[in-house]
Amino acid sequence: MTSNTQWWQKGIIYQVYPRSYQDSNGDGIGDLPGITQRLDYIKSLNVEALWISPIYPSPMHDFGYDVADYVGIHPMFGTMADFDHLLGEAHARGLKVLLDLVPNHTSDEHAWFIESRRSRDNPKRDWYIWRDPAPDGGPPNNWLSFFGGPAWTFDEKTGQYYMHQFVKQQPELNYRNPAVMDALLGSMRFWLDKGVDGFRVDVLWLMLKDDQFRDNPPNPDWDGVVPIGSLLQTYTADVPGIHDIVRQMRQVLDSYEERMMVGEIYMEIEKLVTYYGEHLDECHLPFNFHLISSRWEAPIIRQLIETYEANLTGGRWPNWVLGNHDQHRVATRIGVHQARVANMMLLTLRGTPTCYYGDELGMEDVPIPLELLQDPAALNQPEIAHIVGRDPERTPMQWDDSPNAGFAAEGVQTWLPLAADYQTRNVAKQNADPTSMLNFYRVLTALRNAEPALHAGDYATVMTSHNDVLAYRRSAPDGNNFVIVLNFSDNDLTLDLSQVASTATIAVATDMERAGTVDLSQLALHGNEGLVLRL
Numbered sequence: 001m002t003s004n005t006q007w008w009q010k011g012i013i014y015q016v017y018p019r020s021y022q023d024s025n026g027d028g029i030g031d032l033p034g035i036t037q038r039l040d041y042i043k044s045l046n047v048e049a050l051w052i053s054p055i056y057p058s059p060m061h062d063f064g065y066d067v068a069d070y071v072g073i074h075p076m077f078g079t080m081a082d083f084d085h086l087l088g089e090a091h092a093r094g095l096k097v098l099l100d101l102v103p104n105h106t107s108d109e110h111a112w113f114i115e116s117r118r119s120r121d122n123p124k125r126d127w128y129i130w131r132d133p134a135p136d137g138g139p140p141n142n143w144l145s146f147f148g149g150p151a152w153t154f155d156e157k158t159g160q161y162y163m164h165q166f167v168k169q170q171p172e173l174n175y176r177n178p179a180v181m182d183a184l185l186g187s188m189r190f191w192l193d194k195g196v197d198g199f200r201v202d203v204l205w206l207m208l209k210d211d212q213f214r215d216n217p218p219n220p221d222w223d224g225v226v227p228i229g230s231l232l233q234t235y236t237a238d239v240p241g242i243h244d245i246v247r248q249m250r251q252v253l254d255s256y257e258e259r260m261m262v263g264e265i266y267m268e269i270e271k272l273v274t275y276y277g278e279h280l281d282e283c284h285l286p287f288n289f290h291l292i293s294s295r296w297e298a299p300i301i302r303q304l305i306e307t308y309e310a311n312l313t314g315g316r317w318p319n320w321v322l323g324n325h326d327q328h329r330v331a332t333r334i335g336v337h338q339a340r341v342a343n344m345m346l347l348t349l350r351g352t353p354t355c356y357y358g359d360e361l362g363m364e365d366v367p368i369p370l371e372l373l374q375d376p377a378a379l380n381q382p383e384i385a386h387i388v389g390r391d392p393e394r395t396p397m398q399w400d401d402s403p404n405a406g407f408a409a410e411g412v413q414t415w416l417p418l419a420a421d422y423q424t425r426n427v428a429k430q431n432a433d434p435t436s437m438l439n440f441y442r443v444l445t446a447l448r449n450a451e452p453a454l455h456a457g458d459y460a461t462v463m464t465s466h467n468d469v470l471a472y473r474r475s476a477p478d479g480n481n482f483v484i485v486l487n488f489s490d491n492d493l494t495l496d497l498s499q500v501a502s503t504a505t506i507a508v509a510t511d512m513e514r515a516g517t518v519d520l521s522q523l524a525l526h527g528n529e530g531l532v533l534r535l
């Protein structure tokens, strides 16, 4: 199993949110030359690939997820030459580059939509989803936007509504029209021809909608808080026909060497895994976000891992995610004391890990005052901004303790405020401290890369008598085995793992000063402690 492991199976994916990584031109927004300057740092994390959130021309109503040209670069981020340079420099360091592909919708400033809204008989009219008003003049059905309000906006000039599940400046493309599919595949080829290694595909499971435009049914389990949750997404998500679209995308990737796609899909595991394709002919990886959505309790996470593993039949390769630009930071969600435990788990589970920039430092959410809010999800729903707002997890990378944290030059107004703790939590400081979160992260990633048991071996749960402990074994055919023991609680405890072996050697501990051999019949674990043990 180890000999034919592909790069996207063995390696770690690191997500760069380009607006917040490194500003090189003094506008307070990160850019491509900035990322290029930081490639040596990214390489030092022992990751395999960087995924860069959208860098295309965009009016930035949804910070780049409203694309005005699929085959261009936003001047705010640089030029196409800057991109080519970044790609060349990344490849020279052995790093792969994944772009964010946003096929479900464009910006309303995309040339296709400008055409489409010109008249009802415009050749591009049917490239988007247009419907007549309901008899009362209101929206054609009850579909909702994720960012509040209806999923429909009325166009005065042509007297119809167009559909959008995000902001109204993000009209959705009509993938029932083959010309739209051809255009998407053409955009993919443009970047693949340049040598891009693949794509993270935005809202892949939403790309097709019901052809009868039926109302979504009410959600009986709605918590009454976030409006989109009031309806089930029966007719707007995972709609029959979607797999055919994904297969066509995969065929384009397969016509090049060693390219991949990872699809953004928020669904229960049984449905999620259908996006590998019946013949492994769809997504290489459908993103598994269940570590984000599950309660942080050892028995729940154990059950999650086992359910996932049981569904990974027929060569489906696992993957795990702890954070991204849409989710509160892991250190904030589960508590800063659990951040090392969580990363130890991410980097020792079976399957490709994805790391969100800054999580390697333990960055936390930054509270954003109302007057500084940027995110449309928060601005459109201010009463629930603290729940749905995504600015807190998008703040500038903390490089050093200089003004603006080394993210931007002194005196520059950064697009989002810096974390209050940047002078103590930053790359420079953590580089210098052998026991820092950053060096802990590097030790783990180096071990994962070096050990077939960790990047390709089997997974088996190890049962313990403590409810707060998650333990599992990773084993490789070469006989090198590891047991990972994670204490999800604050409590010190002692475990009997003598059913596994009598002794083991600490390979990595969350407390980096802990080393040596341990007696597995009475293994002492501090609160919030994790150990990777070599058997």
Ligand code: NOJ
Pocket: 062, 065, 066, 102, 166, 202, 203, 264, 325, 326
């Ligand atoms: C998912 C992206 O991750 C998110 O940031 C964006 O707002 C929506 N899709 C719409 O593109």
